[in-house]
Amino acid sequence: MSSSPSVDLQDVHDFLIDVAYRAGGMITSAKPVAAGSGMKKNSADLVTETDQAVEKMVSSSLKEKYPEFESNLDSLTSPSLFPSHSIVDPIDGTTNFFHGHPYLCVSLGLAINQKPVLGVIYNPFTKTLYTGIKGQGAYLTDPCHNRARLPLRDPKEAGGAMVHGIRSLGSAELNMCGVAAGHLDLYWESGCWAWDVCAAWVIVEEAGGKVVGCHQGDWDPKIDQRRYMSVRAGQDQEKIVEEFWGCVQGKLEVGYDTVS
Numbered sequence: 001m002s003s004s005p006s007v008d009l010q011d012v013h014d015f016l017i018d019v020a021y022r023a024g025g026m027i028t029s030a031k032p033v034a035a036g037s038g039m040k041k042n043s044a045d046l047v048t049e050t051d052q053a054v055e056k057m058v059s060s061s062l063k064e065k066y067p068e069f070e071s072n073l074d075s076l077t078s079p080s081l082f083p084s085h086s087i088v089d090p091i092d093g094t095t096n097f098f099h100g101h102p103y104l105c106v107s108l109g110l111a112i113n114q115k116p117v118l119g120v121i122y123n124p125f126t127k128t129l130y131t132g133i134k135g136q137g138a139y140l141t142d143p144c145h146n147r148a149r150l151p152l153r154d155p156k157e158a159g160g161a162m163v164h165g166i167r168s169l170g171s172a173e174l175n176m177c178g179v180a181a182g183h184l185d186l187y188w189e190s191g192c193w194a195w196d197v198c199a200a201w202v203i204v205e206e207a208g209g210k211v212v213g214c215h216q217g218d219w220d221p222k223i224d225q226r227r228y229m230s231v232r233a234g235q236d237q238e239k240i241v242e243e244f245w246g247c248v249q250g251k252l253e254v255g256y257d258t259v260s
Helices: 009-028 049-065 094-098 172-181 198-206 237-247
Strands: 034-039 046-048 084-092 105-112 115-123 128-133 137-141 147-149 186-190 210-212 227-231 255-259
Touching: 009 049, 009 105, 009 115, 009 128, 046 049, 046 094, 049 084, 049 094, 049 105, 084 094, 084 172, 105 172, 105 198, 115 172, 115 198, 128 172, 128 198, 137 172, 137 198, 172 186, 172 198, 172 227, 186 237, 198 210, 198 227, 210 237, 227 237
Parallel strands: none
Antiparallel strands: 034 046, 084 105, 105 115, 115 128, 128 137, 137 147, 186 227, 186 255, 210 227
């Protein structure tokens, strides 16, 4: 099935925002208590009772509203097998949540024919909402419901030293949103899954950034290849990518970091 299905992206966008706010309320009202020794499917992230409750709510909401969508919450099947695939991480940053660190988010994305087309990312502790629709731009809504188009920083102001500092923060989606906003210059990770990047992928690209692979010449990575790099908007973004690739020796394995 190679043709794109008819999907009202604005309708999906508005619905996912509502779901994200509901999920955020569940997260902030819960205590991060580990639910036994269970582990996420194919992931080293800790699973909490809250994570499971949010996952159940999101899954049931999606099935009721969009029964035609396949979801990564239902199976381990690659999103490449379905025209429309909702790619969800109920809590991206569950380890942070487990330790009481509020750097986490609800991540809700949609991919069509393996290409991310819509993303909604919400941090319920800072009450910041990142959204993006393919071809329609990316936005940040603050706690006072002020909506600003991304990037927040003028790409013409970007520049200077290749590396000002390195950060390790713990949420792939929020790190990529930091790139989209212009707060970070570059973010790379090796070992993440499609649900760790799908929603933010759209937001980065709609903010003028790029999402590429972590190895030389990989300008068009697949959503399920597990090695990604995002770079902020700016005339020198390709130079930054090339410089990073030039520093890579061997094959990048599991791990992540950000450069600002």
